[in-house]
Amino acid sequence: MTDRVLTRVKAVICIYCGEVVVGDIEVMDGAAEAIRESFVKHDEGCTQNPIRTERERLRAERDLLRAAIALDAPALLEVLAEAEHTRWANWMRYQQTAPAEKRADWPRKAALAYWGMTNEEQESDRIEARKTLEIVRTYLRAAVDAFDKEG
Numbered sequence: 001m002t003d004r005v006l007t008r009v010k011a012v013i014c015i016y017c018g019e020v021v022v023g024d025i026e027v028m029d030g031a032a033e034a035i036r037e038s039f040v041k042h043d044e045g046c047t048q049n050p051i052r053t054e055r056e057r058l059r060a061e062r063d064l065l066r067a068a069i070a071l072d073a074p075a076l077l078e079v080l081a082e083a084e085h086t087r088w089a090n091w092m093r094y095q096q097t098a099p100a101e102k103r104a105d106w107p108r109k110a111a112l113a114y115w116g117m118t119n120e121e122q123e124s125d126r127i128e129a130r131k132t133l134e135i136v137r138t139y140l141r142a143a144v145d146a147f148d149k150e151g
Contacts, residue, residue: 012039016048068140076139083135087128 012022012035021042022035043049095103114122 014039014042014046014048016043016046016050019046064144068143073139076136079135079139080132083132087131 011020013020021039044052046052
Protein backbone atom coordinates (compact mmCIF):
# COMPACT_ATOMS: atom_id res chain seq x y z
CA MET A 1 0.00 0.00 0.00
CA THR A 2 1.42 3.41 -0.99
CA ASP A 3 1.36 6.44 1.25
CA ARG A 4 -1.08 9.11 0.20
CA VAL A 5 0.07 12.71 0.25
CA LEU A 6 -2.41 15.34 1.42
CA THR A 7 -1.77 18.90 0.26
CA ARG A 8 -3.73 21.96 1.33
CA VAL A 9 -4.21 24.61 -1.37
CA LYS A 10 -5.34 27.94 0.06
CA ALA A 11 -5.96 29.78 -3.20
CA VAL A 12 -4.80 30.06 -6.77
CA ILE A 13 -5.57 33.55 -8.03
CA CYS A 14 -5.14 34.93 -11.54
CA ILE A 15 -2.69 37.84 -11.45
CA TYR A 16 -4.43 39.47 -14.43
CA CYS A 17 -8.11 39.45 -13.49
CA GLY A 18 -7.98 38.54 -9.79
CA GLU A 19 -10.34 35.60 -10.19
CA VAL A 20 -9.92 32.82 -7.65
CA VAL A 21 -9.43 29.77 -9.84
CA VAL A 22 -9.07 27.34 -6.91
CA GLY A 23 -10.22 28.06 -3.36
CA ASP A 24 -9.29 26.61 0.04
CA ILE A 25 -9.20 22.84 -0.60
CA GLU A 26 -7.28 19.73 0.31
CA VAL A 27 -6.01 17.57 -2.52
CA MET A 28 -4.64 14.08 -2.61
CA ASP A 29 -1.79 12.73 -4.73
CA GLY A 30 -2.02 13.74 -8.42
CA ALA A 31 -4.92 16.15 -7.92
CA ALA A 32 -2.41 19.01 -7.68
CA GLU A 33 -1.64 18.47 -11.38
CA ALA A 34 -5.34 18.82 -12.19
CA ILE A 35 -5.39 22.12 -10.28
CA ARG A 36 -2.37 23.34 -12.24
CA GLU A 37 -4.03 22.37 -15.52
CA SER A 38 -7.20 24.18 -14.47
CA PHE A 39 -5.19 27.32 -13.71
CA VAL A 40 -3.24 27.12 -16.99
CA LYS A 41 -6.54 26.79 -18.88
CA HIS A 42 -7.88 29.89 -17.11
CA ASP A 43 -4.65 31.79 -17.75
CA GLU A 44 -4.73 31.01 -21.48
CA GLY A 45 -8.32 32.18 -21.76
CA CYS A 46 -8.18 35.18 -19.40
CA THR A 47 -9.20 38.29 -21.34
CA GLN A 48 -6.99 40.42 -19.08
CA ASN A 49 -3.86 38.41 -19.88
CA PRO A 50 -1.65 40.71 -22.03
CA ILE A 51 0.25 37.76 -23.49
CA ARG A 52 -3.01 36.22 -24.72
CA THR A 53 -4.11 39.55 -26.17
CA GLU A 54 -0.80 40.05 -28.00
CA ARG A 55 -0.84 36.46 -29.27
CA GLU A 56 -4.34 36.99 -30.71
CA ARG A 57 -3.25 40.27 -32.35
CA LEU A 58 -0.22 38.60 -33.91
CA ARG A 59 -2.30 35.67 -35.16
CA ALA A 60 -4.79 38.06 -36.78
CA GLU A 61 -1.91 39.99 -38.39
CA ARG A 62 -0.37 36.73 -39.62
CA ASP A 63 -3.69 35.61 -41.09
CA LEU A 64 -4.09 38.96 -42.85
CA LEU A 65 -0.56 38.72 -44.28
CA ARG A 66 -1.21 35.17 -45.47
CA ALA A 67 -4.35 36.39 -47.21
CA ALA A 68 -2.39 39.24 -48.83
CA ILE A 69 0.32 36.86 -50.02
CA ALA A 70 -2.24 34.48 -51.52
CA LEU A 71 -4.18 37.33 -53.06
CA ASP A 72 -4.92 36.96 -56.75
CA ALA A 73 -4.88 40.65 -57.48
CA PRO A 74 -5.60 41.42 -61.12
CA ALA A 75 -6.56 44.98 -60.18
CA LEU A 76 -3.21 45.51 -58.44
CA LEU A 77 -1.42 43.99 -61.42
CA GLU A 78 -3.09 46.55 -63.71
CA VAL A 79 -2.20 49.47 -61.43
CA LEU A 80 1.43 48.32 -61.28
CA ALA A 81 1.55 47.78 -65.06
CA GLU A 82 0.20 51.30 -65.60
CA ALA A 83 2.88 52.70 -63.24
CA GLU A 84 5.59 50.79 -65.12
CA HIS A 85 4.33 52.10 -68.46
CA THR A 86 4.33 55.66 -67.14
CA ARG A 87 7.85 55.18 -65.79
CA TRP A 88 9.01 53.76 -69.15
CA ALA A 89 7.32 56.57 -71.13
CA ASN A 90 8.98 59.20 -68.93
CA TRP A 91 12.33 57.45 -69.42
CA MET A 92 11.88 57.43 -73.19
CA ARG A 93 11.13 61.17 -73.19
CA TYR A 94 14.13 61.83 -70.94
CA GLN A 95 16.46 59.85 -73.22
CA GLN A 96 15.67 62.21 -76.07
CA THR A 97 16.65 65.26 -74.04
CA ALA A 98 19.42 63.92 -71.79
CA PRO A 99 22.82 65.60 -72.08
CA ALA A 100 25.46 63.62 -74.00
CA GLU A 101 27.68 63.18 -70.91
CA LYS A 102 24.81 61.44 -69.07
CA ARG A 103 24.05 59.20 -72.03
CA ALA A 104 27.73 58.26 -72.30
CA ASP A 105 27.64 56.83 -68.73
CA TRP A 106 24.52 54.69 -69.29
CA PRO A 107 26.31 51.59 -70.67
CA ARG A 108 28.54 51.49 -67.55
CA LYS A 109 25.53 51.78 -65.24
CA ALA A 110 23.59 49.17 -67.20
CA ALA A 111 26.44 46.69 -66.79
CA LEU A 112 26.57 47.12 -63.00
CA ALA A 113 24.69 44.98 -60.52
CA TYR A 114 22.62 47.03 -58.07
CA TRP A 115 25.11 46.37 -55.25
CA GLY A 116 27.98 47.61 -57.43
CA MET A 117 26.41 51.05 -57.83
CA THR A 118 27.21 54.08 -55.71
CA ASN A 119 24.75 55.00 -52.96
CA GLU A 120 23.61 57.96 -55.07
CA GLU A 121 22.91 55.67 -58.04
CA GLN A 122 21.10 53.22 -55.76
CA GLU A 123 18.99 56.04 -54.33
CA SER A 124 17.72 56.81 -57.81
CA ASP A 125 16.40 53.23 -58.01
CA ARG A 126 15.02 53.43 -54.46
CA ILE A 127 12.96 56.48 -55.45
CA GLU A 128 11.30 54.41 -58.18
CA ALA A 129 10.90 51.39 -55.86
CA ARG A 130 9.20 53.62 -53.24
CA LYS A 131 6.64 54.63 -55.85
CA THR A 132 5.82 50.97 -56.48
CA LEU A 133 5.81 50.22 -52.75
CA GLU A 134 3.31 53.02 -52.15
CA ILE A 135 0.98 51.58 -54.80
CA VAL A 136 1.15 48.18 -53.07
CA ARG A 137 0.60 49.77 -49.62
CA THR A 138 -2.43 51.67 -50.89
CA TYR A 139 -3.86 48.51 -52.39
CA LEU A 140 -3.25 46.48 -49.21
CA ARG A 141 -4.77 49.23 -47.03
CA ALA A 142 -7.90 49.08 -49.15
CA ALA A 143 -7.94 45.27 -48.84
CA VAL A 144 -7.54 45.51 -45.04
CA ASP A 145 -10.31 48.11 -44.83
CA ALA A 146 -12.60 45.85 -46.85
CA PHE A 147 -11.65 42.90 -44.62
CA ASP A 148 -12.40 44.96 -41.47
CA LYS A 149 -15.81 45.97 -42.82
CA GLU A 150 -16.69 42.33 -43.51
CA GLY A 151 -16.13 41.33 -39.96
